[in-house]
Amino acid sequence: MRATIAALLLAAAVTPGAVHAHLPRSSIAPLPAGTAPASVQLDPTTMSTSIGQRFSFTSTVRNDSDQPKSGLVAHLNVLGLDPDVYVDPEDWSSQRTIYLDPLPAHASTRLAWTVQAVNSGRLVIYVTVSAQQGTDVVAASNTLRLAVAQQQTLDAGGILPLAVAVPTTLLLVTGLTARRRRKLR
């Protein structure tokens, strides 16, 4: 009996969660292994836009546990569903990481994101939440399915008048100036 109790105490002593449970150093609850730090939801879940447009959406991060949580980090990701399209999330937004304030138990916070659609086609946006310490599980949001329409703004024919007009104008001015100087000889 005595041995069993000693074994139980020893097991409790070496279990991280248990250590924290028996020897709390602060009121912030540690995360047990395998537990997502929070849950996150995106809104809206679908959107259409055209290339180059900026648009906004929100993500709600919720602390589902009974303990307040700190050190949460939210991160925005973009991936392309078309294999031919190379997507670099850094091009979409330079502010892709948000460090959250401590979240009380069962509380939630809304994060606003603004990105610019720099690729066309079918894409997915999602937000992940991880903790700075204590867990190796990342919480991922639902997806925001995005359809970005291509917009051809450039064509060679359009720039041709400009490409010809500017040098031609300069040539004319050069000629007129030279002619004026020649008259002074």
Place this chain on the structure above:
Amino acid sequence: MSAALALQAQGLKKAYRGVVAVESLDLDVEAGTILGFLGPNGAGKTTVIRMLSTILRPDAGWFAVAGVRMDRPVEIRRRVGVLPESAGYPPGQTGEEWLTFHAELFGRSRDDARATARRLLAEVGLAERGGSLISGYSRGMRQRLGIARALVNDPQVVFLDEPTLGLDPMGQLQVLELMTRIARKHGVTVVLSTHLLAEVEQACDRVLILNRGRIVAQGTVAEVARRAAAPRQGLVKVPPELRTRALEVLAASEVQAVAGDGDRRGELVLNMPAGVALDTAASLALRRLLDAGVPVLGFALESGRLSDAFLTVTEDS
């Protein structure tokens, strides 16, 4: 320092990478003088002018121009005008534009500068071409433009460095006449640097001969010619039919005679021997001719010429 001296210098020295261009030069030039500055190529004339006009800094010595000492170069520049030897002109500007620009650099307002430019162009005979590009100017016209530029600030001293270089004889004459007229009219001191002796003889009050960076002679033209112990010559005129006889008679004497050419055609040139008093040699020559029955129609002792003096002093030194 005398206020009546337009130029003063003492011990001026300048060397380029160890080669002495000007060596211990002393100078006193009275205001209103037209000074001929002579010397062979490489004598240091341009270097002296550039030092006096503050373009170059002397290695030693001091100078003053129009009463202003060398430690106030900006004030000196306000008082001098220079026609540099190898002056370039911007081809894309008109003569009037260029002169107006330089007049403005000397502090004139734009309107005053333009009026000054037009006045000077008229004075140097370029009034009709002031509105034309300098690229269309002849060499003579450019030299005249350069003289106008040298006068744009109403200078007290004007340095003209080889102003007739590259000009034909008519052009040379025109430039010299212009220079003389301007000097007399404006009362400026002119330093005319040239290697053409005729120009100096014709136009200058005083002459200074420079050789290898040193002054080897200075004074009036006559003084310089006399002091330089120029070869002594006489000119004698005899009847044309007796010219050959006269040459034979003189050939037997100490006086060497040759038939004159050029402007001395028709005369015999007598080269007086050295070491004999000039009048004695002349008397002996004339006595011989008369004794030989050759009448003397005319006789003159020729004063030493500047060209001879120049050759003498520059060879000796």
Place this chain on the structure above:
Amino acid sequence: MATVDDRRVPVGRRAWIVVAERELRDLWLAGRGLPLLLAYALLLSVTSYLVAANQALNFLEQRETVSLTLQVAVAVGALLVLLGAADSVSGERERGTLESLLLSPAPRRALLLGKAVAALSLWVAAWAISVPYVWYLGRGVGVVGVAVASSLVVGSLLALFLAGYGVLISTIVGSNRLSLSVSLFALLALYAPTQMPTAVQNSWIGDLLLRIDPFTAGPRYLGRLIINGHSPGQDAGWLIGPALAAVVAVAVALAVADRLTLHGGDQA
């Protein structure tokens, strides 16, 4: 006859303004300014036509074309300034017109300042020429305003640096050919950090080199603004190097103005 005390006090415009006006007229009405600008415009036309001919441009590539066009405009515009500045004094020496300038009472500093202003006008004209190209290439992707403004800032800093540097070399060096050669060599040297391996560029020494070199810092700043969509203040640190270089180059050029002599070198 005027005496020392009553010699004319300047009543006209300041000497550097007189010189600047004269140099600007010579450059644009009688000189190489317009032909140089024409060559520059042809280069921009060819560049922009080629990039616009890419039918498969997506948004990011369009921003990259704007960035490319701007970098060509800034680099070539700055090169024009360097050519003008490097010829400013040594060219006068070779043409024989420097002596007349030195014979005037105008301060040497004023002569150099006026010439630098004329050289800088080449950049101003180049920037103005680039605006319609940038407008065409950048419309629809929302970068025209920031591209035009940032290129003016970056290009002006580069132009100031090169104007100061070019005038300095031209003052010191005796021959025009040597002045142009030294100036162009320096330009090539300033581009060298862009050829460093990526690993070196990412190291602290590489980063420092890229930041202090005005020819690498400026384009980097432009790229981050236009391609990455950063705000102007976000990467303003990249402008410290070009700004310092501009200030130092101009200051040194004016400081050695008294060494402006007829022959250059040490032949005073």
